[in-house]
Amino acid sequence: MTTRKCKICNEPYEKQRMGQVVCSPKCAMKYVKQQKIANQKKAQAAQRKEERAKTKAMKARLESVGDLLKAAQKEFNRYIRLRDKNKPCISCSRPLQQGGGLRGHLFDAGHFRSIGSASHLRFDEHNVHGQCVYCNRYQSGNHVNYRQGLIERIGLAEVERLESDNTPRKWDKEELRDLIQQYKEKCKELD
Known part of the structure; x- marks a missing residue:
């Protein structure tokens, strides 16, 4: 027993x-x-x-495609801010300020070709760079200086590719969910 x-x-x-x-x-x-x-x-x-x-x-x-686009854009912009946090403004070369602001940042993820004119490039990492709030919001992107800064960063051939790319693009829900997940993972790597 x-x-x-x-x-x-x-x-x-x-x-x-x-x-x-x-x-x-x-x-x-x-x-x-x-x-x-x-x-x-x-x-x-x-x-x-x-x-x-x-x-x-x-x-x-x-969830609508619009809701997913907003969420994907939010994660993408967060990634761009993390990627470019130690670089100067793409347009005016002033240092980008960290912290503060209404949304915890004082610089934007500025698009070279705007979402309104080239929505198919909204998630192209070569099309979006850290840009001070003044240049992005109050000087309509400071486009001429943005182009010069962009040529210095990615080269003339890539800038011309962005300028000539007019391929229409329609996002579906699964693609957007994948983008959201992809940029969340990229942000974790940069944090």
Whole structure:
């Protein structure tokens, strides 16, 4: 006979039959109640998990391309800010200020070719660079100086490629979800 500790009262007992985990019928009744409660909690947890999965799937179905574009643009711009945080403004070469501001930054992810004129280039990393708020918002992107700074950073051939690229692009939901995930991972690498 082997000696075991009771699962209810922790008293030692001698195991008399296979599967015995308690010392007495009194402890056996308590153990059965505990098991019943534990099984109910497991079932409830599984049900909550299933409901959350259904809700998540429903939200994913209800997301519009516009909602996903906003989320993807937010992650992309965050990546550009992290990538260019120690570089000067692409247009005026002033140092980009860190922290502060309404959204935790004082510089923008400025597009060389704007989203309005070339939406297909909105996620092209060569088309977007760190730009001070003054140049981006108050000088309409300071385009002439942006082009000069861009030539210095990526070369004339790449700038001409951006300027001549007029390929229409339509984003679908899966592509946008992939972009969101991709730029979240890139941001983690830079943090």
